[in-house]
Amino acid sequence: MNLFLLGTLLVPLLTGIACLLAWRRRTTQRGLGLAGATAHFGATLGLLWTVASDGIQTAQIGAWPAPFGITIVADLFSAIMAVVAGMMGLAVTVYSLGSMDARREEYGYYPLFHVLLLGVSGAFLAGDIFNLYVWFEVMLIASFALLVLGGERAQIEGAIKYVTLNLISSAFFLTAVGILYGMTGTLNMADLARALSRTAAPGLVTTVGLLFLVAFGIKAATFPLFFWLPASYHTPPVATSAIFAGLLTKVGVYALIRVFTLLFVQDPGFIHTLILVIAGLTMATGVLGAVAQNEFRRILAFHIVSQIGYMIMGLGLFTPLGLAGSIFYITHHIIVKTNLFLISGIAYRLRGTYVLKDLGGLYRTQPALALLFLVPAFSLAGVPPLSGFAAKLSLVQAGLAGQQYAVVATALAVGLLTLFSMTKIWAEAFWKGDTGESAATPRPGSAAGVRPRGLTSMFMPVVVLAAVTVAIGLAAQPLFTLTWRAAEQLLDPTAYINAVLGSPR
Amino acid sequence: MPLLLAVVIGGLYATALYLILRRSIVKLLIGLALLTNAANLLIFTSAGLTRATAPIVPLGSDRPPAPFADPLAQAMILTAIVIGFGVLAFMVVLVHRAVQAVGTDDLDDLKATDT
Numbered sequence: 001m002n003l004f005l006l007g008t009l010l011v012p013l014l015t016g017i018a019c020l021l022a023w024r025r026r027t028t029q030r031g032l033g034l035a036g037a038t039a040h041f042g043a044t045l046g047l048l049w050t051v052a053s054d055g056i057q058t059a060q061i062g063a064w065p066a067p068f069g070i071t072i073v074a075d076l077f078s079a080i081m082a083v084v085a086g087m088m089g090l091a092v093t094v095y096s097l098g099s100m101d102a103r104r105e106e107y108g109y110y111p112l113f114h115v116l117l118l119g120v121s122g123a124f125l126a127g128d129i130f131n132l133y134v135w136f137e138v139m140l141i142a143s144f145a146l147l148v149l150g151g152e153r154a155q156i157e158g159a160i161k162y163v164t165l166n167l168i169s170s171a172f173f174l175t176a177v178g179i180l181y182g183m184t185g186t187l188n189m190a191d192l193a194r195a196l197s198r199t200a201a202p203g204l205v206t207t208v209g210l211l212f213l214v215a216f217g218i219k220a221a222t223f224p225l226f227f228w229l230p231a232s233y234h235t236p237p238v239a240t241s242a243i244f245a246g247l248l249t250k251v252g253v254y255a256l257i258r259v260f261t262l263l264f265v266q267d268p269g270f271i272h273t274l275i276l277v278i279a280g281l282t283m284a285t286g287v288l289g290a291v292a293q294n295e296f297r298r299i300l301a302f303h304i305v306s307q308i309g310y311m312i313m314g315l316g317l318f319t320p321l322g323l324a325g326s327i328f329y330i331t332h333h334i335i336v337k338t339n340l341f342l343i344s345g346i347a348y349r350l351r352g353t354y355v356l357k358d359l360g361g362l363y364r365t366q367p368a369l370a371l372l373f374l375v376p377a378f379s380l381a382g383v384p385p386l387s388g389f390a391a392k393l394s395l396v397q398a399g400l401a402g403q404q405y406a407v408v409a410t411a412l413a414v415g416l417l418t419l420f421s422m423t424k425i426w427a428e429a430f431w432k433g434d435t436g437e438s439a440a441t442p443r444p445g446s447a448a449g450v451r452p453r454g455l456t457s458m459f460m461p462v463v464v465l466a467a468v469t470v471a472i473g474l475a476a477q478p479l480f481t482l483t484w485r486a487a488e489q490l491l492d493p494t495a496y497i498n499a500v501l502g503s504p505r
Numbered sequence: 506m507p508l509l510l511a512v513v514i515g516g517l518y519a520t521a522l523y524l525i526l527r528r529s530i531v532k533l534l535i536g537l538a539l540l541t542n543a544a545n546l547l548i549f550t551s552a553g554l555t556r557a558t559a560p561i562v563p564l565g566s567d568r569p570p571a572p573f574a575d576p577l578a579q580a581m582i583l584t585a586i587v588i589g590f591g592v593l594a595f596m597v598v599l600v601h602r603a604v605q606a607v608g609t610d611d612l613d614d615l616k617a618t619d620t
Binding site: 130133134137140141144145148151153154156157158159160161163164167168170171174175177178179181182183187231232234235 | 543544550577592600602606612
């Protein structure tokens with residue numbers, strides 16, 4: 001029994017419960033939250049270390065043998081995702097200590113946050129497709145409550161769209177699971193991979209695959225299904241936005257990659273080409289939406305959509321280099337995007353608005369913040385030597401090797417437009433002179449009350465995440481080797497299947 | 506029997522989607538409730554329908570006698586019903602708060618956070 005594998009799930013669960021028991025005791029909850037997030041990050045690091053050195057880790061819950069019981073599996077891809085999730089959990093918890101207002105803390109911010117982490121980690125480690133559905137729901141319910149916590153009108157309106165589309169996606173997911181179960185009689189992913197490879201109805205298999213594509217496409221916010229994201233991500237307090245931006249859509253991308261490398265590989269000429277087309281369209285629409293926006297967090301929200309395109313581009317190419325690029329891209333994107341949201345929160349704390357027109361003069365008063373913004377902003381656009389450059393380079397190389405010139409051209413053009421909209425934020429919020437009337441007067445009744453002491457703990461995660469971005473960019477090789485190994489595991493699922501089910505008879 | 510259920514499930518999906526596409530927020534709510542139930546029924550049907558025996562293993566055997574109802578599908582539906590119920594309860598409260606905050610049940614008036 002692997003301590004780190006179960007720790008990745010048990011630590012956030014126990015932290016959530018402990019925080020609930022300390023209801024209305026804010027200081028205790030803050031301490032528990034911080035300790036829990038630290039322990040969770042430690043457990044995920046331990047998990048990655050074990051998986052990288054000893055191979056795929058599995059645990060059969062309740063000791064029922066594999067195709068019957070609930071299986072928890074961690075291959076390299078899962079472990080990498082879990083580590084990044086753990087890192088974001090810790091960073092955003094530290095940030096919340098300074099930025100979250102007392103009322104939301106009293107009404108269960110920390111328990112919900114840790115249940116969210118539990119759902120996300122569980123989805124990364126699920127070895128059974130119905131179990132994956134359950135973890136998705138755990139994550140969704142926590143995210144629903146976090147999204148409306150505080151009950152401002154904008155939050156409620158955003159939540160209606162977010163909840164509706166996610167429920168529809170869950171219903172699609174459940175439908176697909178039902179048909180899959182009727183077809184194969186199993187739901188264990190490793191067992192499904194075996195059963196689907198010898199099934200006699202490829203037409204129905206592709207149909208179910210497309211149902212999964214729609215269900216996870218909504219969760220991942222891909223091209224025609226992304227409307228809930230820019231309508232809701234800018235409404236909650238910034239710490240909540242940041243953890244949503246970093247983790248939630250990426251769980252959808254994770255599920256897409258898992259399902260379309262392990263289960264539905266019978267017809268890559270159709271499904272994976274479709275994914276590639278969706279990838280290109282997602283990149284383009286996302287970035288064009290961002291160009292039209294004039295509010296800090298709305299721009300960033302549209303950029304999430306655009307970046308999802310890059311992540312599934314590697315899946316669409318379906319080559320080791322492409323998938324390695326995708327995994328690298330997800331890792332880099334989670335760090336950078338969370339960081340950008342955190343920075344937008346600091347700007348809000350200083351100026352009391354997210355509207356670019358009213359921001360300004362931050363470069364003069366906060367040169368350090370301006371510098372910290374440039375690191376993730378350039379990284380997002382893919383400027384060397386930051387982390388985004390290495391990620392985009394490998395995707396572009398994979399695209400050229402697969403002779404998919406159209407999507408490569410889109411990827412490069414979208415990179416340029418990303419740089420343009422980052423420049424817009426830079427020019428408006430940082431470089432432009434002070435607008436005067438808005439300076440240092442947060443709107444009354446706004447999410448972030450005046451609490452100048454909080455700035456230290458808001459700056460700390462931003463500095464650390466920016467340093468990680470630079471470090472990944474300057475020393476991309478170790479991470480790339482790791483993602484390459486993860487991609488090879490994904491493309492040759494024999495090791496995964498044998499680790500879960502034991503060697504074939 | 507499977508044919509009848511297939512028609513019922515199809516009808517439920519169609520009704521649910523129709524209601525979700527309406528402008529009234531209450532119809533949206535009913536639509537979502539029907540949608541999860543349609544998915545549950547689909548799992549129930551696709552696992553195979555039988556009225557033969559309950560899946561109880563007799564003494565001295567390691568499997569129940571041949572035609573038996575699939576317990577796994579029912580366990581899954583039970584999980585899905587509980588999840589669906591919880592989420593729907595949340596949605597009801599959310600809709601109530603939304604109507605209070607916006608003062609109308611028309612989804613077209615919920616445009617403030619759109620882009």
